[in-house]
Amino acid sequence: MTSPxxxxxxxxxxxxxxxxVSRRALITSLAVxxxxxxxxxxxxxxxxxxxxxxxxxxxxxPLPEPSHGTYQAGIATPQQRYACFAAFDLDVGAPAGxxxxxxxxxxxxxxxxxxWSGAAERLMRGRPAGPLPVNRxxxxxxxxxADGLQxxxxxxxxxxxxxxxxxxxxxxLRPRHLRELPAFSTDRLEPAxxxxxxxxxxxxxxxxxxxxxFRSLRGRAPGLARLRWSQQGFLGRFGDATPxxxxxxxxxxxxxxxxxxxxxxxxxxxxxxxPSWFTGGTYLVFRKIRMDLPKWDTSTAQQQDQTIGRRRDxxxxxxxxxxxxxxxxxxxxxxxxxxxxxxxxxxxxxxxPMLRRSxxxxxxxxxxxxxxxxxxxxxxxxxxxxxxxxxxxxxxxxTYDTGMLFCAYLRxxxxxxxxxxxxxxxxxxxxxxxxxxxxxxxIPPAAEPGRHLAxxxxxxx
Amino acid sequence: MTSPxxxxxxxxxxxxxxxxVSRRALITSLAVxxxxxxxxxxxxxxxxxxxxxxxxxxxxxPLPEPSHGTYQAGIATPQQRYACFAAFDLDVGAPAGxxxxxxxxxxxxxxxxxxWSGAAERLMRGRPAGPLPVNRxxxxxxxxxADGLQxxxxxxxxxxxxxxxxxxxxxxLRPRHLRELPAFSTDRLEPAxxxxxxxxxxxxxxxxxxxxxFRSLRGRAPGLARLRWSQQGFLGRFGDATPxxxxxxxxxxxxxxxxxxxxxxxxxxxxxxxPSWFTGGTYLVFRKIRMDLPKWDTSTAQQQDQTIGRRRDxxxxxxxxxxxxxxxxxxxxxxxxxxxxxxxxxxxxxxxPMLRRSxxxxxxxxxxxxxxxxxxxxxxxxxxxxxxxxxxxxxxxxTYDTGMLFCAYLRxxxxxxxxxxxxxxxxxxxxxxxxxxxxxxxIPPAAEPGRHLAxxxxxxx
Numbered sequence: 001m002t003s004p005x006x007x008x009x010x011x012x013x014x015x016x017x018x019x020x021v022s023r024r025a026l027i028t029s030l031a032v033x034x035x036x037x038x039x040x041x042x043x044x045x046x047x048x049x050x051x052x053x054x055x056x057x058x059x060x061x062p063l064p065e066p067s068h069g070t071y072q073a074g075i076a077t078p079q080q081r082y083a084c085f086a087a088f089d090l091d092v093g094a095p096a097g098x099x100x101x102x103x104x105x106x107x108x109x110x111x112x113x114x115x116w117s118g119a120a121e122r123l124m125r126g127r128p129a130g131p132l133p134v135n136r137x138x139x140x141x142x143x144x145x146a147d148g149l150q151x152x153x154x155x156x157x158x159x160x161x162x163x164x165x166x167x168x169x170x171x172x173l174r175p176r177h178l179r180e181l182p183a184f185s186t187d188r189l190e191p192a193x194x195x196x197x198x199x200x201x202x203x204x205x206x207x208x209x210x211x212x213x214f215r216s217l218r219g220r221a222p223g224l225a226r227l228r229w230s231q232q233g234f235l236g237r238f239g240d241a242t243p244x245x246x247x248x249x250x251x252x253x254x255x256x257x258x259x260x261x262x263x264x265x266x267x268x269x270x271x272x273x274x275p276s277w278f279t280g281g282t283y284l285v286f287r288k289i290r291m292d293l294p295k296w297d298t299s300t301a302q303q304q305d306q307t308i309g310r311r312r313d314x315x316x317x318x319x320x321x322x323x324x325x326x327x328x329x330x331x332x333x334x335x336x337x338x339x340x341x342x343x344x345x346x347x348x349x350x351x352x353p354m355l356r357r358s359x360x361x362x363x364x365x366x367x368x369x370x371x372x373x374x375x376x377x378x379x380x381x382x383x384x385x386x387x388x389x390x391x392x393x394x395x396x397x398x399t400y401d402t403g404m405l406f407c408a409y410l411r412x413x414x415x416x417x418x419x420x421x422x423x424x425x426x427x428x429x430x431x432x433x434x435x436x437x438x439x440x441x442x443i444p445p446a447a448e449p450g451r452h453l454a455x456x457x458x459x460x461x
Numbered sequence: 462m463t464s465p466x467x468x469x470x471x472x473x474x475x476x477x478x479x480x481x482v483s484r485r486a487l488i489t490s491l492a493v494x495x496x497x498x499x500x501x502x503x504x505x506x507x508x509x510x511x512x513x514x515x516x517x518x519x520x521x522x523p524l525p526e527p528s529h530g531t532y533q534a535g536i537a538t539p540q541q542r543y544a545c546f547a548a549f550d551l552d553v554g555a556p557a558g559x560x561x562x563x564x565x566x567x568x569x570x571x572x573x574x575x576x577w578s579g580a581a582e583r584l585m586r587g588r589p590a591g592p593l594p595v596n597r598x599x600x601x602x603x604x605x606x607a608d609g610l611q612x613x614x615x616x617x618x619x620x621x622x623x624x625x626x627x628x629x630x631x632x633x634l635r636p637r638h639l640r641e642l643p644a645f646s647t648d649r650l651e652p653a654x655x656x657x658x659x660x661x662x663x664x665x666x667x668x669x670x671x672x673x674x675f676r677s678l679r680g681r682a683p684g685l686a687r688l689r690w691s692q693q694g695f696l697g698r699f700g701d702a703t704p705x706x707x708x709x710x711x712x713x714x715x716x717x718x719x720x721x722x723x724x725x726x727x728x729x730x731x732x733x734x735x736p737s738w739f740t741g742g743t744y745l746v747f748r749k750i751r752m753d754l755p756k757w758d759t760s761t762a763q764q765q766d767q768t769i770g771r772r773r774d775x776x777x778x779x780x781x782x783x784x785x786x787x788x789x790x791x792x793x794x795x796x797x798x799x800x801x802x803x804x805x806x807x808x809x810x811x812x813x814p815m816l817r818r819s820x821x822x823x824x825x826x827x828x829x830x831x832x833x834x835x836x837x838x839x840x841x842x843x844x845x846x847x848x849x850x851x852x853x854x855x856x857x858x859x860t861y862d863t864g865m866l867f868c869a870y871l872r873x874x875x876x877x878x879x880x881x882x883x884x885x886x887x888x889x890x891x892x893x894x895x896x897x898x899x900x901x902x903x904i905p906p907a908a909e910p911g912r913h914l915a916x917x918x919x920x921x922x
Contacts, residue, residue, distance in 0.1 A: 081668075084825065138761030143754075144709025144773050145821075149697045207542070207668075208697030211707070211823040211863075219758060230825040236610045236669030246672070248605025293604075297680060300599030312605050360606075362672040363824075364545065364691040402672075 070280025070445040072453075073124060074155030075267070075355070075409055076258035079235055079243070080203040082210045083359045085286065085405060086218070086230040087196025087439060090167055093223045106168040108224045110458060112198075115220040116158065117452035120213075126151030129216035145212050152206035154213060158453050159199030159284055159441030167197065170457050175269070175278045175442040177412050181285070184424040186435065193288055193437035196228045201284075201407070207234075231288060231437070233359025233405040242315060242323065245360055245404055246291055247432070249308050250315035252356050253323055266353035269411045277456035280445035282409050285354075285416045288361075288437030291403035296432050307428040309346025317346060343426045352419040354410035363401040403433065413440050531741025531906040533914075534585060535616030536728070536816070536870055537719035540696055540704070541664040543671045544820045546747065546866060547679070547691040548657025548900060551628055554684045567629040569685045571919060573659075576681040577619065578913035581674075587612030590677035606673050613667035615674060619914050620660030620745055620902030628658065631918050636730070636739045636903040638873050642746070645885040647896065654749055654898035657689045662745075662868075668695075692749060692898070694820025694866040703776060703784065706821055706865055707752055708893070710769050711776035713817050714784055727814035730872045738917035741906035743870050746877045749822075749898030752864035757893050768889040770807025778807060804887045813880040815871035824862040864894065874901050 092108030094100035100108070119129040128142035165174035180195070200217055204210045210232075218227060235243045242250040256263040271279045296304065305311055305318060315323035318339045319331040329347055331339050340347050408416055423429065447453045553569030555561035561569065580590040589603035626635035641656070661678055665671045671693075679688060696704045703711040717724040732740040757765065766772055766779060776784035779800045780792040790808060792800050801808050869877055884890065908914045 086825070138763060139759055140709075140762045140765070140773070142709075143707075143758060145705050145707055146697070147705065147709065147774070148699055148702050152698070206698050207695040207823075208705075208821065211695075211821070214823075214825060215754065215758075219755075232823075232825060234668040234672075236607070237613070237667050238609055241609050244606050244608065244669075246604075246606055248601075248603075248608065293676065294680075297604060297676075298600055301601045302599060304601070312601070313608070360669065360672070362668075362675075362693075364547070364675060364693065 070268070071282065072155075072157045072443060072446045074157035074201055074203050075282065075357070075443065076263065077153075077155050077203070078258075079357060079359075080153045080155070080205045081235050081237060082204055082207045083233045083405070084200075084202040084210050084214045084230060085233070085407075086200045086202075086214060087161070087228040088198040088200070088221055088225040089228050090164070090197050091224065091226040102167070102169040106170070106458070109164075109168045110452070110455075112221065112224040113158075113452040113454055115224075116156075116200075116217055117447050119216055119220060120156035120158075123213045123216060124151060124154050124156060126154075129213075129220075143212060143215055145215070146209055149206055149209055149212075152204045152209045154202070154204040154209050156213060156217070157201040157203075157443065159201070159443045160454065161195065161197040161199065161439065161441050163195075164197040168457070173275050173277060173457055175274055175281070175283070177274075177283065177414060178440065178442045181413065181420075181438055181440050182417060184420050184435070186424040186430050187438070188434045188436055189438050190436050193229045193231070195439050196441075198225060199284070199286075199439065199441040229437070231361065231405050233361045235359055245358070246293060246362065246402060247296055247304070247308070248312050249304075249310060250323060251358060251404075253310075253315055254350070255356055256353070262353075263355065265411075267355050267409050267411055273411075277454075278442065278444065282411060282443045283413050284441045284443050285406075285408045285410065285413055286437070286439045286441070287406040287435050289404045289406050290401060290434045290436050292432050292434075293402055294400070299432075306341050306344060307432065309340045309344030318344075341428065343428050345423070345427055345429045348422045348427050349419045352410075352415050354408040354415060357407045357409060359405045359407070361401075361403060361405050409443070531729070532743065533616075533618045533904060533907045535618035535662055535664050536743065536818070536904065537724065538614075538616050538664070539719075540818060540820075541614045541616070541666045542696050542698060543665055543668045544694045544866070545661075545663045545671050545675045545691060546694070546868075547661045547663075547675065548622070548689040549659040549661070549682055549686040550689050551625070551658050552685065552687040563628070563630040567631070567919070570625075570629045571913065571916075573682065573685040574619075574913040574915055576685075577617075577661075577678055578908050580677055580681060581617035581619075584674050584677060585612060585615050585617060587615075590674075590681075604673060604676055606676070607670055610667055610670055610673075613665045613670045615663070615665040615670050617674060617678070618662040618664075618904065620662070620904045621915065622656065622658040622660065622900065622902050624656075625658040629918070634736050634738060634918055636735055636742070636744070638735075638744065638875060639901065639903045642874065642881075642899055642901050643878060645881050645896070647885040647891050648899070649895045649897055650899050651897050654690045654692070656900050657902075659686060660745070660747075660900065660902040690898070692822060692866050694822045696820055706819070707754060707823065707863060708757055708765070708769070709773050710765075710771060711784060712819060712865075714771075714776055715811070716817055717814070723814075724816065726872075728816050728870050728872055734872075738915075739903065739905065743872060743904045744874050745902045745904050746867075746869045746871065746874055747898070747900045747902070748867040748896050750865045750867050751862060751895045751897050753893050753895075754861070754863055760893075767802050767805060768893065770801045770805030779805075802889065804889050806884070806888055806890045809883045809888050810880045813871075813876050815869040815876060818868045818870060820866045820868070822862075822864060822866050870904070 090105060090109060090112075092100045092105050094104055122128065122130050128146075131141045160178075162174070162178050162180050165171050165178075200214075202210050202213045202217075204213070214230070221227065238244065242253050245251040256266050267282045269278060269281050269283070274281070299307075301312070309327070310317055316325060317327035319325075319328035320339070327340055327346060327350060329338060329340055329342070333339050410416060444454045447455065551566060551570060551573075553561045553566045555565060583589065583591050589607075592602045621639075623635070623639050623641050626632050626639075661675075663671050663674045663678075665674070675691070682688065699705065703714050706712040717727050728743045730739060730742050730744070735742070760768075762773070770788070771778055777786060778788035780786075780789035781800070788801055788807060788811060790799060790801055790803070794800050871877060905915045908916065
């Protein structure tokens with residue numbers, strides 16, 4: 001990381017807050033009130049302090065992963081090897097005993113977007129995140145954990161949840177297809193890992209860079225938002241080959257290629273369909289999918305391949321050919337049955353236009369601090385707790401938490417819903433997976449130069 | 462991963478089990494009994510099946526990270542970027558209603574070491590782990606998740622906990638300094654993350670390779686041992702520079718360099734001090750150390766540096782110079798106080814000979830699935846749950862779990878105990894850290910060719 005360059009005042013800081021009061025004055029009063037109420041020493045910068053996001057200066061290093069067209073970075077970007085996903089809820093401070101007004105909440109939202117947009121841009125350029133908005137005399141402006149590291153392909157991508165638009169008084173501008181996903185019959189959702197008003201996807205090729213970025217963004221949230229959940233994933237270094245998920249299968253074979261019309265058709269929302277501020281954006285469907293690996297590992301190779309509809313080794317559809325050969329659902333085997341079972345995953349989801357940008361996760365053994373997991377060293381005859389065939393009772397496969405952080409970027413979540421309904425009804429994969437987390441977000445188009453993300457929700461007047 | 466080469470029978474399979482009965486026959490009867498008791502379909506290979514570890518054939522790829530002298534791989538090896546640490550307890554199956562005898566447990570231990578030693582060697586060569594010892598007709602021998610990946614510097618390192626030697630009837634051969642660590646006044650240990658009879662350290666430069674190795678080893682344990690805990694860490698790609706921990710400080714500056722006499726003096730146990738089978742081994746002290754990052758990030762740069770005793774930016778001791786300049790505890794500042802405070806971390810631990818091979822961990826927000834973390838979307842005036850100054854109540858810093866997986870390889874854990882007592886009594890760092898996990902293991906010397914790890918505990922007779 002290089003040292004931070006001079007910050008300059010952003011034109012975005014002058015944007016209207018949709019409120020009759022001075023935005024800066026309001027932010028300051030909110031902050032003082034919140035600080036007093038909580039006994040904290042938080043204080044926001046005053047009007048004389050530099051605002052973010054800072055426009056790039058000519059001396060800045062380039063963005064290693066620039067946004068692609070109207071997309072934010074981290075969508076059309078080739079997948080990096082590590083990812084942190086986090087959801088936040090607005091939690092704007094207000095005078096003790098009073099709920100913040102919608103106008104106050106809207107101002108807090110803009111302040112957060114300004115902080116986050118500026119920090120994200122600096123981080124993606126391999127610079128420190130910049131000064132924190134809290135009053136910490138003498139405290140370092142950056143955690144320093146990335147000093148000496150490269151930006152490592154870092155991208156930061158922001159999203160907005162369905163609840164948010166009501167909270168900030170912009171219900172009329174909510175993207176048309178943004179609503180909570182319906183319940184599916186196979187869902188085993190954990191509320192603590194689901195939903196959220198604000199979303200951050202942080203991807204990079206160095207986990208310490210990802211950790212640094214998460215910490216930098218989280219440290220800018222207090223007084224405005226609080227963390228709701230986070231998840232962390234990885235991909236093996238497969239080079240140009242399609243990455244493999246933890247079932248050992250290639251995952252993402254059918255993805256559209258960035259830069260093609262098929263990509264935009266699948267991913268980008270259009271002006272005809274959505275509020276104009278959202279044109280060029282997309283949606284993200286996020287699902288935490290736990291995989292029952294012991295059960296999978298003890299099923300037969302044939303069961304596994306017929307569950308997916310592809311050969312594990314080559315990724316070819318069971319109807320023949322290579323990984324990218326179109327599937328043939330009519331082709332049958334010697335027994336007269338279709339080579340690709342009608343209830344295989346491939347047969348059910350084949351026609352869904354979306355960009356899958358998923359990550360594997362392996363939290364391994366998340367020990368619950370309970371007596372069950374304490375071992376006293378005594379002989380335990382016949383104990384089969386760790387038996388791969390029997391440690392997946394209940395909804396949680398006990399505490400062995402491993403699987404996929406499924407990310408689908410698409411222009412209409414209804415396409416995912418249609419696919420997921422078909423899967424819930426029939427997919428052979430249901431015997432091996434559980435959806436334990438769920439969220440959906442509108443992913444705004446990339447910020448305009450000098451403005452924060454989603455600034456178009458608050459046109460100057 | 463390349464396809465597995467032909468397995469050959471190991472000479473180690475002929476080693477005596479210290480039991481009057483045929484070892485193979487005993488294993489088989491234990492397995493059948495365990496399977497029947499649990500309703501499982503486990504069955505171990507019979508005498509006609511190939512045994513592991515397989516000696517390398519000339520066609521095998523070389524070990525990318527060979528063991529160094531008598532050390533197992535993963536000790537003198539330059540640190541890789543990812544690590545998974547796991548502890549297991551023996552859990553040898555026996556006829557229902559009966560506890561296994563010590564002899565039966567010893568046989569089970571040897572069987573496990575044989576499986577693990579063979580699998581680890583194959584994995585380190587970039588090959589699949591080899592056939593599983595369970596009866597799974599038609600099931601694939603490997604999960605396939607590493608197909609197409611390089612070995613990526615994988616090392617697998619095994620250790621033995623204090624309890625183990627009693628369990629297997631080898632109390633007389635227990636390493637002399639192997640006993641549970643004493644309690645320290647600052648400990649906040651979680652039993653679910655502490656202790657263990659068997660230990661595995663898996664390190665590599667690709668997290669999917671690490672995940673693959675863990676899964677391969679875990680899948681070989683049922684019927685013999687069960688997982689007790691696991692932890693996962695990372696290091697940024699710092700190249701030749703000393704890596705930084707999550708306090709932003711360089712960590713490992715004082716490490717001895719592999720290949721030097723100082724390294725062996727610090728790390729390797731000697732024949733004069735230990736049972737002969739353990740000569741050339743070492744000890745590992747493992748501590749899960751949670752860091753209070755919000756508190757750290759809101760303290761001043763001076764407080765931070767004086768807590769550590771070094772400058773964060775250069776790593777130089779506060780008495781001056783560069784990272785590797787010897788510290789000078791007598792040097793004082795203008796106020797007459799020592800530049801390196803006597804209660805700084807550096808001043809307290811400066812003389813402890815050990816190899817620190819620690820990893821950072823950032824589990825971020827491990828949401829407890831409780832009502833507290835559900836958010837109903839209502840306005841919440843003055844809510845400060847996520848305030849960086851106030852989310853570290855109690856012993857757990859709530860659910861924000863981040864810090865260091867401290868690993869010290871050393872020839873006598875007493876050196877660590879001495880250092881930790883000094884730290885517990887005085888270290889400024891105590892305001893920012895909690896030790897929440899603890900374990901100690903004897904790390905046997907590398908396996909002899911064709912024999913499993915720690916085979917010397919059971920000399921042929």
